[in-house]
Amino acid sequence: MAAVLGLIVGVIIGIFVRPDIPIFLQPYLPIMVVAALDALLGAGRAYFERSFSDRVFVISFISNVLTATLLVLLGNQLGVGAQLQTAVIVVLGIRIFSNVSTIRRFIFKG
Amino acid sequence: MAGKHKDKDLLSRMHVQHAQDKENDRMDTGSFEAVRSRPKRRGWSNPLKTRLMTSILIALLCGLLGFGFALQVSNSTSMYETMSEEELTRLITESSTQVQNLEQRKSELTSQLDSLKKAADKQEEAERIAKVNEETSGLLAGRLPARGKGIVIRISQGSKDKVDAATMFQLLEELRIAGVEVMALNDVRVITSTYVSDGKEGLECDGHSLEAPYTLKAIGDPQNLQNAVNIAGGVGSRLKVKFGSSVSVTPSNDVVIEEIRTDKAYEYARKVE
Secondary structure, three states: OHHHHHHHHHHHHHHHHOOOOOHHHOOOHHHHHHHHHHHHHHHHHHHHOOOOOHHHHHHHHHHHHHHHHHHHHHHHHHOOHHHHHHHHHHHHHHHHHHHHHHHHHHHHHO | OOOOOOOOOHHHHHHHHHHHHHHHHHOOHHHOOOOOOOOOOOOOOOHHHHHHHHHHHHHHHHHHHHHHHHHHHHOOOOOHHHOOHHHHHHHHHHHHHHHHHHHHHHHHHHHHHHHHHHHHHHHHHHHHHHHHHHHHHHHHHOOOOEEEEEEEEEEOOOOOOOOOHHHHHHHHHHHHHOOOOEEEEOOEEEOOOOOEEEEOOEEEEOOEEOOOOEEEEEEOOHHHHHHHHHOOOOHHHHHHHHHOOOEEEEEEEEEEEOOOOOOOOOOOOOOOO
16 A cells, blocks of 8 residues: 555656756666566565565665666676676566566466 | 471471472473563564554655656656767767768769759750740741731732733842841742742742732831832832832831741751751
């Protein structure tokens, strides 16, 4: 409930306020968004498995975002930023798909 | 305990002691308070408050996610800042190649346009010349009606003799020498191939018989034409003296010649390329 509410409020603020993103953050923002999405879907899956823990969610959210960002940052330093970004996106995409399929199983099995 | 049973005999004391020991031995250690490995969570003793705080935190994080998402979606226009160096160089190379291609195409099209313009100019020039030629040759060949300054000559039938073809042709020749441009004899347009001959019933011109009085319309310089007819000992006086016909020459500013000829189809002659 709180998650959905926060999501809606955040999207509305993002649409209407529209601030300038700091230039150093611009390459990492999409990765951060994808990582956070993965954490959110993981939390949704845990909720359906009745093992949801708010502390685990908060920590996984933050660590997901930080890890993804740091990985891309490292890639940029090493000169393989684009490839590593792709790798992170692919891995997170696979995780998102598996989470979604688990949630779907829960929903349709009842 | 020992004092309590002082008066009893040793056997009974030992018995009591044994029973007590047994009871003590049977005592469960589990009844002692167990020491937990972790201390109980400090602070936030109120579970309601804890739940409120965590849900606020979750809402905040999800809000951040939505915020970032919306920002990224709305910010997709200025992509160059997030591009890496290689991507930018690739982009520059691509666009410069495209520019080169476009320049080349432009120069091609420009030259094409130039040649087309040149061709159009040539065409126009040719058209103009053709128009002038058409007019000149039309007048010359009798294809077009003409008007302009000139004279009108009226010759009545001679009282002494009929006017013969040679004299009439001489009149035409004299006028030609004087610079006549267009002529018509009665209703026959006089052109380069016009002949005058003596027929049974008078003069014949290009197959038409001419009836007296003869009217000759001529366009040219009126003064010169008049002189050519009226010159002493010329064709005018010959007509008057030899044939006794009256010759009247009237200059006019607007002689209209409407007699025309159809074009002659050339069968053998071809122009030289």
